[in-house]
Amino acid sequence: MRVDDKDMGEDLQSVLITKEEIDTKLAELAAKIDAEYAGKDLLLVGVLKGAVMVMADLARALSTPVTMDWMAVSSYGAGTQSSGVVRILKDLDTDIKGKHVLIVEDIIDSGLTLSWLLSNLGSREPASLEVCTLLRKPDAAKVAIDVKWIGFDIPNEFVVGYGLDYAEKYRNMPFVGTLAPHVYGG
Numbered sequence: 002m003r004v005d006d007k008d009m010g011e012d013l014q015s016v017l018i019t020k021e022e023i024d025t026k027l028a029e030l031a032a033k034i035d036a037e038y039a040g041k042d043l044l045l046v047g048v049l050k051g052a053v054m055v056m057a058d059l060a061r062a063l064s065t066p067v068t069m070d071w072m073a074v075s076s077y078g079a080g081t082q083s084s085g086v087v088r089i090l091k092d093l094d095t096d097i098k099g100k101h102v103l104i105v106e107d108i109i110d111s112g113l114t115l116s117w118l119l120s121n122l123g124s125r126e127p128a129s130l131e132v133c134t135l136l137r138k139p140d141a142a143k144v145a146i147d148v149k150w151i152g153f154d155i156p157n158e159f160v161v162g163y164g165l166d167y168a169e170k171y172r173n174m175p176f177v178g179t180l181a182p183h184v185y186g187g
């Protein structure tokens with residue numbers, strides 16, 4: 002797909018990770034996750050809204066039968082900095098006690114959201130609790146988190162696409178990229 006197919010071309014600065022690279026990485030991660038959960042019931046917990054694309058594509062790449070549930074939490078306003086204050090906007094529909102739970106995330110930036118989520122879901126006594134994230138920014142970490150499956154480590158830049166937004170736009174770009182300064186008013 003050309004970047005201007007969705008009239009977003011002039012807003013983009015660069016493409017960091019192509020759709021093909023994402024597809025290849027998700028297939029690799031899915032093979033590892035399949036091996037880990039062979040013979041077990043696995044519940045995927047997607048974190049709305051950013052993880053919608055990775056959840057959908059990872060679930061389809063898995064051979065393991067899974068159930069899926071969603072949580073919505075908020076630590077960002079309309080801007081690009083984590084507030085550090087996490088609020089539940091939508092809780093799980095599932096009781097996860099005794100279940101094997103895999104949190105599916107789009108990106109780990111400061112790690113504050115995921116750290117809070119791990120503690121919140123951990124207190125519900127799942128049989129196991131692990132994390133798979135498509136992206137991680139190692140240089141932005143404010144807390145150390147044990148993340149079992151990581152797609153790509155990326156530089157400490159604000160990225161959009163493949164589920165990730167800026168002010169709710171750009172989520173439907175099939176790749177991950179950075180925005181031109183004029184988008185932020187620069």
Ligand SMILES: Nc1nc2c(ncn2[C@@H]2O[C@H](COP(=O)(O)O)[C@@H](O)[C@H]2O)c(=O)[nH]1
Pocket residue numbers: 048051076077083106107108109110111112113114115158159160161165166167
């Ligand atoms: N569109 C983007 N959203 C981002 C980016 N970095 C983080 N985020 C959003 O925040 C949470 C996690 O943030 P954290 O600081 O608590 O780790 C993540 O799930 C996204 O929704 C980004 O570069 N672009």
Ligand SMILES: [Mg+2]
Pocket residue numbers: 048049051052106107108
């Ligand atoms: Mg997220």
